[in-house]
Structures are given as structure tokens and as C-alpha cells.
Amino acid sequence: MLAYILRRLWQMVPTLLGVMLLVFIVFNWVGGDPSYILAGKRLSPETLANIRTHLGLDKSMPEQFLLFVQQVLHFDFGPSWSTQQPVGGILAARVGPSLMLTGSLLVVELLTALPIAILVAYYRGKLVDRAVTIACTVAMSISSLVYIIVGQYVLAYKAGWFPVQGWDDDSILGAWLFYIPLPLLLGLAVSLAPSVRFYRSFVVEELNQDYVRTARAKGLSERVMLFKHVLRNALIPVVTAVTSSLPFLVLGSMLLERFFGIPGMGNELLLAVDKSDFPVIKAITITIAISTMVFNLLADVLYKWIDPRVELK
Numbered sequence: 001m002l003a004y005i006l007r008r009l010w011q012m013v014p015t016l017l018g019v020m021l022l023v024f025i026v027f028n029w030v031g032g033d034p035s036y037i038l039a040g041k042r043l044s045p046e047t048l049a050n051i052r053t054h055l056g057l058d059k060s061m062p063e064q065f066l067l068f069v070q071q072v073l074h075f076d077f078g079p080s081w082s083t084q085q086p087v088g089g090i091l092a093a094r095v096g097p098s099l100m101l102t103g104s105l106l107v108v109e110l111l112t113a114l115p116i117a118i119l120v121a122y123y124r125g126k127l128v129d130r131a132v133t134i135a136c137t138v139a140m141s142i143s144s145l146v147y148i149i150v151g152q153y154v155l156a157y158k159a160g161w162f163p164v165q166g167w168d169d170d171s172i173l174g175a176w177l178f179y180i181p182l183p184l185l186l187g188l189a190v191s192l193a194p195s196v197r198f199y200r201s202f203v204v205e206e207l208n209q210d211y212v213r214t215a216r217a218k219g220l221s222e223r224v225m226l227f228k229h230v231l232r233n234a235l236i237p238v239v240t241a242v243t244s245s246l247p248f249l250v251l252g253s254m255l256l257e258r259f260f261g262i263p264g265m266g267n268e269l270l271l272a273v274d275k276s277d278f279p280v281i282k283a284i285t286i287t288i289a290i291s292t293m294v295f296n297l298l299a300d301v302l303y304k305w306i307d308p309r310v311e312l313k
Contacts (some may be wrong), residue, residue, distance in 0.1 A: 005297065012293045016072075019289040024068050027278055028061075068282075077283045082275040087283045090268065097167065098264035100176055102253055105187045110242065113192055117199035122226060124204055132196065139193035148259050151186040165261035183256040198241060202234040209233075243299035246291070 059067070071077050077087040120129045156164040162182035168175040206212065207230055215225045254266035261267075265284060272280035 005301070008297050008300070012297075015293060016290065017069075020069060020072055020286070021065070023282055023285055024065050027282060028064065072286055075283075077279040080272075080277055080280055082272070082277045082280075087279045090280065091265065091283055091287065094263060094265045094268045096172070097175070097262050098253075098257070098266060100172070101180055101183060101187070101256060101262060101264060104176075104180060104184050105191070105253070106242070106245065108184065108188055109191050109195055112188065113195035114199055114238065116192075116196050118203055118226065118231065120196070121200050121203035121207060124207070133200075136193040136197050139189070140197070144190045144255060147186050147189050148255060151182065151189070152259060155185075156182055165259065167261060167263055169263075179260065179262065183253070183260045183262065187253060187256055199234075199238055202237045203230060206230045206234045239299055239302045243295045243302070246295040246298075 075088055079085060080087055080090060083090070116132065120132045123129050152164060156162045163179060165179075167179055203226075207226075212225060212230065215229065253264075254270055256262065257264040257267035258270060268280065269284050271277070272284070
């Protein structure tokens with residue numbers, strides 16, 4: 001196991017270099033000259049020359065790429081172009097609210113969707129299964145914007161049960177208890193239906209395997225077979241689905257953060273794109289890439305823990 005983890009960590013190095021090279025090409029060749037963005041209306045040869053020198057754009061392309069690699073290794077992308085604050089400090093302040101929202105949403109969604117999926121798979125083909133399947137299909141056909149706008153208007157503005165939007169930077173617990181519940185509830189309404197359908201398909205697929213028919217023939221009860229054997233095998237694709245979504249916990253939920261004024265990473269990314277704040281965009285892109293590689297490794301380790309028969313090579 002340890003040897004496999006070390007090999008995977010070593011394989012991340014060329015992958016990260018490839019991501020950095022791709023990001024560098026996109027932002028330096030396709031994205032245009034950022035000095036024109038920073039110069040604004042003060043467009044003069046002297047101003048452009050000073051900005052290019054300050055950003056290192058007067059150097060050759062290999063030297064610029066090495067400078068970018070150093071920024072990634074030290075996680076120091078310089079100041080934000082829009083606020084002049086250090087990018088690392090901005091992301092450190094934004095990742096907390098995003099994790100509070102999306103982390104809570106992932107846990108609640110998993111604890112809600114998986115039992116419902118097991119229940120409808122247990123009663124597959126019966127009224128409960130058909131009713132839940134129809135309800136999920138109807139829920140999935142409604143746009144997420146409808147859930148957010150209607151929920152915010154009815155539950156917050158009209159009923160006054162929740163704040164319409166806002167955030168408390170002074171109290172983490174107060175922000176989680178006061179400002180997170182409504183976006184958490186609406187996010188659950190959006191994601192619950194596809195998750196239930198997704199997890200149900202895994203459980204039903206396992207119930208159709210040969211070992212299940214053999215267990216039934218030996219007289220093993222349906223409940224024991226479902227929770228002791230079927231669920232364990234069905235957890236592998238569930239782990240795949242969950243770990244593939246973990247990198248986006250760092251990014252946060254753009255729509256929810258935008259509508260409810262939560263100062264998270266998703267909201268910050270939208271602001272950075274709107275203002276062409278390339279240092280912030282590059283930092284978030286590299287962060288998501290690294291998170292994806294780390295959580296993919298975590299998924300492989302969890303596979304081995306769930307099913308010892310899995311061989312890590």
C-alpha cells in the first residue's frame with residue numbers, strides 16, 4: 001500500500017507539470033497581453049513597459065514558465081489585479097465558507113440519498129420504487145435556478161424563516177447556523193433526485209449478480225444479504241462518485257454563493273472572471289487540479305479498504 005501511494009505521488013509530478021504548462025499557454029498566448037488590462041485608460045508606452053517588467057512579461061517564454069512554476073511551488077501568485085491583495089490570502093479567506101457550504105451539502109446529501117436509494121432498490125418494481133423514480137424524474141426536470149429563486153423568495157423573503165442573503169465573518173458557528181441552512185436546503189433539493197437515481201442503479205445492478213441468487217438459494221435473508229453483501233459491493237461506484245466531487249468542495253457552489261452572498265471560492269472565481277483577474281483564476285485552477293489528483297488517490301485507497309480483493313498496481 002505504501003509503495004503504491006509513493007508511486008502515485010511521484011506520478012503526480014509530471015501530471016502537475018502538464019497542467020501548469022497548459023494553464024501557462026492558455027493565459028499567456030490565448031488570453032492575450034495582461035498589461036493592456038492593467039494599464040486601462042493610462043495606456044502609454046511607458047506604462048505598458050513598467051507593467052510588463054513588473055509582471056515579468058519582458059522575459060522569454062521559458063523564463064516566464066519557470067517563474068510560474070516557482071509561484072505554484074510556493075503558492076504565491078502575487079497580488080490580485082483588482083484588489084491588490086495577496087492571492088494566497090484571498091483564497092485562504094474564501095475556502096472556509098465554501099467548505100462549510102459544500103461540505104455540509106455533501107454529507108447531508110450522502111446520508112439522505114443513499115438510504116433512500118437502498119430502500120427503493122429493496123422494493124424495486126413495487127409502488128414505492130415507481131413513486132420515488134417518478135418524483136426524482138420530475139425533480140430533475142426542474143432547473144436549479146428555479147429551486148434557488150423560488151426558495152429564496154418564498155422561504156426567506158415572504159416567510160422570513162431564513163435570511164435572504166449575507167454572511168458573518170466574525171463567527172463561524174453563527175454563519176453556519178444562520179446563513180448556511182437555506183442554501184444547504186436548496187442545494188439538497190437540487191442534488192437529491194439525481195443522487196438517488198444514481199445510487200439506486202448501483203444497488204439494483206448488484207442485486208442482479210449471480211452471488212445474490214446463490215445467497216437467496218441458500219436461504220440467506222433479503223435484509224442481511226442487502227446490507228452485508230450488496231451494499232458493500234455497491235459502495236465502490238458510490239465512493240467513485242463522491243471522491244470525484246470532492247475537488248469541487250474547494251471550488252464551492254457558484255450559484256448558491258452568488259445568490260446568497262456567501263464569500264466563498266465560487267463567488268470569488270466569478271468576480272475574478274468578471275474583472276479578468278488572472279492571478280486569482282490561475283491560483284484556483286491549480287488548486288482544483290491538485291485537489292483532483294489527491295482525491296483520486298484517496299479513492300483508490302478507499303477501494304482497497306472497502307474490498308480487500310482489489311489490487312493496487
